[in-house]
Amino acid sequence: MAEYIEFDKNHHDHHHKETFITKYIFSQDHKMIAKQYLFTGVFFMGIIGILMSILMRMQIAWPEQPNIIFDFILGKWAPEGVMDADIYLALVTMHGTIMVFFVLTAGLSGTFSNLLIPLQLGARDMASGFLNMLAYWLFFISTVLMVSSIFVEAGPAAAGWTIYPPLSALELAQPGSGLGMTLWLVSMAFFIASSLLGSLNYIVTVINLRTKGMSLTRMPLTIWAFFVTAIIGVISFPVLLSAALLLIMDRSFGTSFFLSDIFIQGEVLHYQGGSPVLFEHLFWFLGHPEVYIVLLPALGIASEVIATHARKPIFGYKAMIISILAIAFLSTIVWGHHMFITGMNPFLGSVFTFTTLLIAIPSAVKAFNYITTLWKGNIQFNPPMLFAIGFVSTFITGGLTGIILGDSALDINVHDTYFVVAHFHLVMGISALYGMLAGMYHWFPLMFGKMMNKNLGYIHFWVTAISAYGVFFPMHFIGMAGLPRRYYSNTNFPLFDDLADTNQIITMFAILGASVQLVFLYNFIYSMFYGKKAPQNPWKSTTLEWTASQKQIHGNWQGKIPQVFRWPYDYSKPGYKEDFVPQHMPLKKGEEEY
């Protein structure tokens, strides 16, 4: 308690001295940092990442044809409007890197963990505002480095977002593995440092700064998801850092951690005794948990949004927590399913098949619990709810094909085909995107005190939903037809000529889906300034963030921090007139918590 009071004092002293720089730039207020992540991570990097995917799709649909758009955007990398093959690979790489790390890791967690952890727990701020600020600025440096790598002479990194050596280690293997790859590695080093600082801060805040009465089993599922995400991040990101450092050594100081017996462009290189497979192990030890670092926050947001807008408690609250923990645990022991056919021992492949398919069980529990939550609800179709339902839909569709890819015997034939691309885009790309958008629509009133236009929200959702299925559903089938991913053009294989029209349809859906995001962007920015003023608790939600001061003060609550008496999902509880009972309302005499 004493700590709280002291913190209060600090906050009051601090509050009066805020200048433009301390408020908007080097801010230590978690709400402002959340917005900083939102604008750098999601909007800025998101626009670049989506634009890259459209360029790629246009190349696949209309290969090797002069294109005015290529000429305009790519300039010298598209001589006479025809995209260069190296640049296609660079686009593949940078799209993956930007989307996975910058948009869906830093953007998603950075925005919502920062915004919601203190507000939903009843804390004045993160455990360390300074570390939080530092984390953002390290992320900012990482963003600047990554974006600047796009502009180097030989082009950015082009070895795929998994940057397997030797391709990523040798400039002789491809031009992107020169300065572009160096910048990629340095940028990721900053990124990991930022992610670790951020995650530690989240963990410490959740453990120490919960308000009175906020026991672990009274935390909203969002917080559970952010908490577990941060733990997975702290466990797995350092391994990627070590892999990146060893790769830097191989590249620049002549060591042979990952390289051996190489003859390239007419010369034998000195490397001996290293193994690229070692790098793959280190990379995927992060790479797979990373999928859940992306997905879990979206699961948490969907839980919260579905319960609130269905006006119904989330079904199986404790089962949801257990399945988050189970998914998190399993996610750290399945990485080998990315490596079934790398020459890894087949017996090891069997073990990874086993652990991988186990993940389907907690995932199934989650999906069924969401569906049961909707059953006999009183569903209010606000835009966030649409995205949350869309999330459950793509999570199921994308998750199911994981049963094929996780099965080593079946993976032999669909590995690295478009089947994989379709699978992970649905289950982690689109799902996480839906979770993120659900969160943005839901907490926009909290962040900016304004409402977003619902009709534009409806248009945004339905066009996005149709495009998402239009892009990725047929893509499974062209993968099953054996079309490898990361091909600049398929015209050298008459075998695949009958897939060309499908590729064009996919591209058209992709362009449609990308364009409709502009409606969202317009809605977001317009509403920020001219939106209708939001009421204190627009969605009639039970959680604490809606009791905070609407004035966005540093410290969140003007007076005392509310105390918590009940779990976060008392929607439509019998015995109450309103269909929600906020967490800070004491239990009635004889009332059971749930």
Next chain:
Amino acid sequence: MTSIFVILILIFISISLWQMIKIFDLSKAISGVKIDDSQIANDKDNSTQAKLMLAFLAFIYAITIFSIVKYGKFPLISNAASEHGDKIDTLMIWTLVLIFIVQIITQFLLYYFSFKYKGRKDSKALFYTDNHKLELMWTIIPAIVLTGFITYGLLTWSDVMNLQKENDPMVVELYAQQFNWKARYAGDDNVLGKSNVRLIDIDRANILGLDENDPNAQDDVITTELHLPVNRPILFVMRSQDVIHSAYMPHFRAQMNCVPGMVTKFSFTPTVTTKEMRENPSMIDKVININNIREEKSKELARSGEEPLDPYQFDYLLLCNKICGKSHYNMQMKIIVETEEEFSNWYKNQTLFKNSLIAQN
């Protein structure tokens, strides 16, 4: 110039959109209709969106049926050309059946519930927090189903990956480099000569780095086409000289990475010759279809004064399926499966390694 033009058009479109929305709002305000501008869903929204939910369910089903009808014919789940391929295909079909059943049911429940339980101002949701029986049910049922699939999958996997299952396989090396493939046959002794990239000697045409003093290397044969005798087990030994490549032979349900610094292995028995596969009715259909597409394209090319495309004839292929650099998309090798007799006729005409070296002074 065009770029500025495009940007200007985009800006004008967004401005007009913004203005139209404003006019729309204003006209509503002027007409005196009381509008609900709380931006929170009301019963009318709920009912519209609920109907759209149902429509979207229909869309998902439609796109599923459309995809199966349109693409169901050519996926790689039929006409495997190797012995183990059929086993993988059967497993694939069972898995697909499971996936489609679960997908159809769960999506139905999701969207149907969304439709049925749309919000109404005067109604209230059911306070229903927990049901251990239900939760146990959907933990245990997936667990049982998955146990079945895991067991089935692992049995198939250990069968496919068991390199010792066949006696006396023919040993063939697949050698990858940016951006082409070579095959090396072990010769009469069926033992590949020792090799290392450090022994590569371009001047002597020793391109695969074979040990010239190794007796086993003398009768090795290096080719740029992969000929395989039908019904004979083949053991592939894979190497790469520069970056990681992946030897993908989709018709044989076979894939393995080629990793510099190590040797990887895969084994299969081809069962259908190239000739037989060309006469397969579904392959004939596919080839006709592809040739129609190519003819259309050729006409287009002819109009712009370019060379027409060659007609397509089916061949097995070895593709590179791991990103390996600029020409990754064109790294392929033709595979020809033929009878034992045809194979030995072809093999006789190949040059042995010892004879392929260029003498140096």
